[in-house]
Amino acid sequence: MTTASDKAYAEIRGLILSGDASPGTPLREEALADIVGVSRTPVREALKRLESELYAVRTPGGRLVVAAWDGDDVAEIFALRAMLESHAAARAARRLSPAAIAELRACNADLQAAIAGHEPDIARFLAANRAFHDLIISGSASGRLATMLAGLVEQPIVRRTATRYDRSDLQRSATEHDQLIQAFTARDSDWARAVMAAHIHRALHAFRTAS
Template sequence: MSRASDRAYEAIRSMILSGELPAGSQLGEEALAEKCGVSRTPVREALRRLESDLLVTRTDTQRSFVADWSIDDVADAFELRAMLEGKAARRAAERMTDDALDRIRAANRQIDGALSKPGGDVAGFLEGNREFHTVILEVAGSRRLAALLGTLIEQPVVWRTAHHYGRDALRRSHGEHEELIAAFARRDGAWAEAIMVGHILRAYHAYADAHRGLTDTAMQLEAAE
């Protein structure tokens, strides 16, 4: 992670996710290189990675821009993610070990702990959540499935979803995890898949509702001018 190309990747990525670089902005290699304090070479590498993450698009003439995520794109991403994570959950249930089950339980305990804190520890929730899904993917034992999901899980929308969640929605998420654990403990692949698909799609609708709200607000603001 201390390599210059990794730092450039993280820096550019966080600039996109934070909105500092809004959708549609052109990403000049030289400008980014200066911002990140590295030369163009690692920046180029970072841009290619971001492109394969679909956070960056390139025109036919090789110019890079921050990708524009329409609501349809988001729906598309969640739909695929539901399918792939559902598949991963099924495989994981069929191959579950006692050891991995313990790690999954520990991850969900961490989530519970984060939710019980006074302020509501969103970072702790996200970390536990990531561990939870990571272990499942590991147990599923498909390098390719992991690779495909890797391009879907860390996208801007997914990242922001937890911040749209209210506390009760996070609680419900924790409850669904408990159900998943029950399915894993019984090695019931079909059950695990069903719960996981529902889990992801509920997250999608939470995002879509919040997004609709934001859009409406923006429209009201425009109308008020």
């Protein structure tokens, strides 16, 4: 863990996601270095990464500002995630070991536990959901896919979506995860692809109708 650089990345991204740095806010290297408590060098690396993940955009003159997303951007992000994660699911269906599938099962059990109580534990749901999807991506054994999906700004969307979920939506996620596990167990890549595509498209729908 390269402390300084990763710390700068995490902190600056936090500023953006929390809204402390609203769209259009300039991201000046020295100011951020002061905030984070490191020098400009690791801040520069963090900013390059945030730029490549489109959290920030560069003005004609080379200045970085926080990027703004509109509804079309959100739809595009979901469309890309649907394509790439469906592909990951299809690959994973051919590659996942029984042990990995067992891990997925455990993960989804945790997810269901998170929403079983009187008041759903959203943070725990999100963590389990994230772990579930990450397991599939790493199970797809494609470095390229992993890189691309990591770069896809997803967390803010996932968070905003989940906070808008009602209980039936959350339950539905768990059910769809179960279907994925069935498809994996059957080693049926087409099935896995279809379920994953439906899963993510439904999330977009939930996001749209809730906002």
